[in-house]
Amino acid sequence: MTARLTPPVTARDHAQGPPEAPVTLVEYGDFECPHCGRAYPMVKAVQRSLGQNLRFVFRNFPLAKSHEHAEHAAEMAEAAGQQGKFWEMHDLLFEHQDALEDENLVAYAASLGIDAAGAAAALVEGTFSARVREDFASGAKSGVNGTPTFFINGARYDGLMHPTALLEALVAAATPE
């Protein structure tokens, strides 16, 4: 049983790097999860190494029962995404995992030039909760088995959470047999 990304990457997803890149890395992550926090520089490292040969996609998988701020952090990332600032917010959240209260999230939105009152209201109203839930449900179907879980060209990566190991797997996937 090989866990496969379901559904595949589409225009709906937040992506960095060209769609025609030979390798696509998808992360299911939780902005409050310490393991995801440790994976954040690893992803940056492989992005630097592979440049335009890599497309990176992030989908939300908040473990809301163990991380009380994870759901709102995910919703704030989506709120920023609607304003074209998903990746800026993604980076801010992973760089400030110890400050994810609602007031912090709203301040991050303001620092990115996003309407702070609107962002605060979106959290209260759960404007982006359905979108986060969609990501979560797709992760469950795809075989996410913890956070972070990575998929390389659609297949779950069960290797070490180490930049060298991940880079080797990405290069192997990008290289025609």
Added chain:
Amino acid sequence: MSPLLSAGTPAPDFTLPRGPGETVRLADSRGHPVILAFYPADWSPVCGDELGVFNEVLPEFQRYRAELLGISVDGVWSHKAYKQARKFDFHLLADFEPKGKVSRQYGAYREQDGFSERALFVLDGAGVIRWSYLSPVAVNPGADGILAALEALP
């Protein structure tokens, strides 16, 4: 060791403690699907582990009216503390005395280690196994196989 019970096999009935002074009988769960998740031990050292993910995925299971039961050879007091600490919203059953008896009946016991395999079963409402999966002990299975099996139930 006997092989993992496979699809089409009626699930052996059992009664196991789910907490101090409380028991669960499998046959009482007829009428809706049941997911049995055998696992090696309480207190595995990572936060986003198998049961933690299943706990989060419970709403997806509940769409199919499926009930999740975790089973290991740990005793009821360990289970109770573990369930509280991880905020699990499903029962952990203690296959503790005689140790591993139910795990053995399902072909999900590791004699060499003295604990249960990481094994999953999906039972239909009539108590028949419709899907089973044995995972390498070191690899957390996700919920994908369970969800596919639930979706395939008539």
